[in-house]
Every structure is written in C-alpha cells, then in structure tokens.
Amino acid sequence: MEWLNAEEKDAWTGLVSLLLLMPGRLEAPLQQESGLSLFDYLVLSHVSEAPDRTMRMSELAHLANGSLSRLSNVVKRFEQRGWVVRSPDPDDGRYTVAFLTDEGYEVVEAAAPTHLRTVRQFVLDPLSAADRQALTRIAAKLSVTIPPP
Amino acid sequence: MEWLNAEEKDAWTGLVSLLLLMPGRLEAPLQQESGLSLFDYLVLSHVSEAPDRTMRMSELAHLANGSLSRLSNVVKRFEQRGWVVRSPDPDDGRYTVAFLTDEGYEVVEAAAPTHLRTVRQFVLDPLSAADRQALTRIAAKLSVTIPPP
C-alpha cells in the first residue's frame, strides 16, 4: 500500500484540520449568543423554510446532515422548549412531522444574523470566488462518495 | 445584512455537509477495525513520528487539532491501556510529555493501513490533482482566519 505523496498529504492535512477545527469556530458565536449548536441552527432553519413550517423528520435529518437518532434527540429538546411540535403525518401515520412554533421561529430569526456573520467571517470572506466554486465542486465530489445514511 | 447569493450558498452548503458528514465516514472503518476514533489515530500517529516517540502534550494537542482538555482525556485512556506513558518534562517540570510505548506503537501501526485506505477512498481518490491543490489552498486560507486556541 502506497503512502501519501506530498500533494496528497497537504490536501489531507488541510482537510482534517478543517474538519476538526472549523465546527467549533462556527459554533462558538451561535452558542454564546443564542445557545444553539450549528446542527440546532440548521434544523430550525430548514424547518422554518418548509411549507407551513412543517417537515417530516426523515427529510429534516437529511437536510440538516444528521442521523435520525441525533435529530430525534435534538427535536425532543426543542419540543420541551416549545419551539417545535411533533405529530404523526396525517398523510401517512408511519411518518412523524415536525412543526415550528411561533416561538421557535423567533429563535431562529434572532440567531440568523449571528450565523450569517460567522459564516461570512470564517468561510466566505477569506475565499476568492474561484475558491468558493472549487469548494462547491470538491464538496460535491466528496459527498457523492458518501454512502446514504 | 446581505444574505448569501447563489454561489456563496452553494459553497457554504457544500462545506457544512462536509463538516457534518465526513468525520463519521472517516471514522467508521477505523472504529470497526481498531476501535479508534479519527482523533485517537491522529494522536497516536503524531507521537509515533516524534523523536524518541515523545512529545509535549501541548504540542500534541496542536498537531492533532484538539483541545488540551480533549487530549488529556484521550491520553488518559491510552495510558490506562498501556499505550502511552505521561511524565513531567525533564527539561521543564511545567510541561508534561507523552511517550508512546511499544504496545501503543503496534496499535497505530496496525491501524495505519485502514486509515490510509479510508482517506484514499473518501478523500483523495474522488478528487483530481487540481482539486487536491485547491483543497490545500482553501484549507490554508480558512485556517489562517481561525484564532489560536
């Protein structure tokens, strides 16, 4: 088995730093100002953009890039805070839908500027347009190889 | 505050998928075959490459992209398994050094092929050389903006 050449090692080392360090950086402002993790924010954000602010749990887990188990735990917390209501899908009782309450909407609305500022500061602004396009392309290639959850 | 345009959103969406999904993918084979997380492997790997297989904890935390707190907990586990020995640095008692035992070396040696195969499969092989160089460049730009821990 062949070890990494210099170019490969640079790419891998860069990526692993990104993977291990960037989440914490993105979360810190959100956590401090809104008490939300990045995943929390993504969940709230996606369901806030859904028709009638209602989305199936399975779809939500997929959009927020998390497992159903993780989502269930998170949404349970949100439900206890009155931000989300879960109920069986009227169209098919096998599914569960999550509905974002007005209170939950206010939470994500209040957190959005912080989130946006953080994303710009730590991700978008340091990169050129070409870098951003490359990042989009690379992420797409790497996602294709990721087996469905 | 201006919301993301399409290009920015694609880059951001791609990155966040990468950040949330890739770690799990990289870890699964390691976890199954060696019982190691990615961070576990990085810690063992870096100290295995140090002179005399000995490295200061602070340096090790930096190289493995983790906090001192996280590293301390991980190395404590390793110490209990006989893979690592911690002792005060003879040159300066304020520091602690981690030494990789023969047993610990065997663990990282045995895990390396799995790790390498996984990195190739999920990161390097799906990308062109240009992509890998772009990834290196992008990661460097994004790391520069990350404040020191």
Next chain:
DNA sequence: ACTGTTGACTTCAAGCGTGAAGTCAATGGA
C-alpha cells in the same frame, strides 16, 4: 527570599451523539 502571576495540564460535571434495541404503521405476500 517571598509571593503573585502565568501557563501547562488534569479533573469535574453536564450535555450530546451514537449504535442498538424497541415500538408502530403500512405494505405485500400467502
């Protein structure tokens, strides 16, 4: 020489994520 400060590191305690196990509704086959 004494002591406050600083930085490295460990420990604590709480919250979170994970895989496994369990529950339930709908489907499909006999």
Next chain:
DNA sequence: TCCATTGACTTCACGCTTGAAGTCAACAGT
C-alpha cells in the same frame, strides 16, 4: 384476512467532548 416484513422514529445506555475549576511548576517583581 392474517401476518411477516419493512422502514420511520424514539428511547436507552454508554462513552466522549466541553468549559469551568483546580493543581502545579516556573517566572517575574518587590
């Protein structure tokens, strides 16, 4: 019609990470 299967989802229990608090050695100032 019955029931095994399938897939969505929840819960459980354990291990891990985190930020805060605590400990210690060395340094710097008086």
